[in-house]
Amino acid sequence: MxxxxxxxxxxxxxxxxxxxxxxLRQVAGRIGIEPTxxxxxxxxxxxxxxxxxVLKLAHELGENPDILLAIGGKVSQELKEIxxxxxxxxxxxxxxxxxxPEHAILRIVREVKDGDW
Amino acid sequence: MxxxxxxxxxxxxxxxxxxxxxxLRQVAGRIGIEPTxxxxxxxxxxxxxxxxxVLKLAHELGENPDILLAIGGKVSQELKEIxxxxxxxxxxxxxxxxxxPEHAILRIVREVKDGDW
DNA sequence: TTTAGTGTGTAGTAATTACTACACATGAAT
DNA sequence: ATTCATGTGTAGTAATTACTACACACTAAA
Numbered sequence: 302m303x304x305x306x307x308x309x310x311x312x313x314x315x316x317x318x319x320x321x322x323x324x325l326r327q328v329a330g331r332i333g334i335e336p337t338x339x340x341x342x343x344x345x346x347x348x349x350x351x352x353x354x355v356l357k358l359a360h361e362l363g364e365n366p367d368i369l370l371a372i373g374g375k376v377s378q379e380l381k382e383i384x385x386x387x388x389x390x391x392x393x394x395x396x397x398x399x400x401x402p403e404h405a406i407l408r409i410v411r412e413v414k415d416g417d418w
Numbered sequence: 419m420x421x422x423x424x425x426x427x428x429x430x431x432x433x434x435x436x437x438x439x440x441x442l443r444q445v446a447g448r449i450g451i452e453p454t455x456x457x458x459x460x461x462x463x464x465x466x467x468x469x470x471x472v473l474k475l476a477h478e479l480g481e482n483p484d485i486l487l488a489i490g491g492k493v494s495q496e497l498k499e500i501x502x503x504x505x506x507x508x509x510x511x512x513x514x515x516x517x518x519p520e521h522a523i524l525r526i527v528r529e530v531k532d533g534d535w
Numbered sequence: 536t537t538t539a540g541t542g543t544g545t546a547g548t549a550a551t552t553a554c555t556a557c558a559c560a561t562g563a564a565t
Numbered sequence: 566a567t568t569c570a571t572g573t574g575t576a577g578t579a580a581t582t583a584c585t586a587c588a589c590a591c592t593a594a595a
Binding site: 441442443444453454457458461463 | 570571572573574575
């Protein structure tokens with residue numbers, strides 16, 4: 302269940318090997334939380350922190366924010382707002398592509414990107 | 419700000435005109451909440467209720483659940499989970515189509531629907 | 536050998552979420 | 566005239582979220 306803590310600890314310790322400033326205390330300091338709190342989170346004793354903290358953590362550790370949020374079971378407010386602006390449309394779209402293979406969705410993303418719409 | 423309450427009250431009162439069983443008390447009873455609570459919500463004195471209650475309300479009032487949730491500022495757990503299963507892909511897709519006109523997205527939805535993938 | 540930095544255990548808390556319970560006044564039905 | 570159903574005001578609360586503060590033990594450096 303506590304994927305998030307394990308993942309953060311592993312990543313932080315990797316970085317720590319080549320840069321002493323990635324101690325738990327210093328990272329906690331830079332992202333503005335108490336070391337105790339980060340310790341608990343990494344050890345799985347507490348739930349993942351707020352979106353704001355996860356985003357700072359992702360930035361600090363060089364991780365993809367969307368992925369780190371997802372590991373913590375969260376969807377960013379940014380994405381929620383995209384859905385909230387056109388809920389029916391987005392809901393239909395998401396349900397349509399839900400079971401599509403990755404490559405098919407990627408094709409859509411790319412078509413849309415260089416799209417002629 | 420309190421779109422949700424106004425919307426629900428209006429819809430409920432519409433239904434009430436042709437069906438006496440859409441009184442505040444009876445609707446509250448059927449969806450399993452206290453009349454006081456529904457009253458406050460409709461008058462905008464309280465935040466929209468939980469996803470579960472919004473869904474029951476949508477069903478009761480014959481409203482689109484995704485839309486009613488959105489009016490209440492919520493994205494359903496169902497949609498969140500679709501995103502959480504492939505966060506990077508879905509985040510990219512949503513950001514791509516965010517500013518596209520409705521008809522272009524609808525085209526994608528349809529293409530995907532009858533798609534050859 | 537004291538100082539500095541490390542991680543962690545225990546305890547507590549402020550804010551928010553999602554409600555319930557009681558009491559009351561008004562209007563319609565019997 | 567009384568019962569019934571309506572909506573609503575006030576008050577309170579249990580659960581969850583998102584943390585902080587203090588204290589301690591261990592290790593490495595000066």
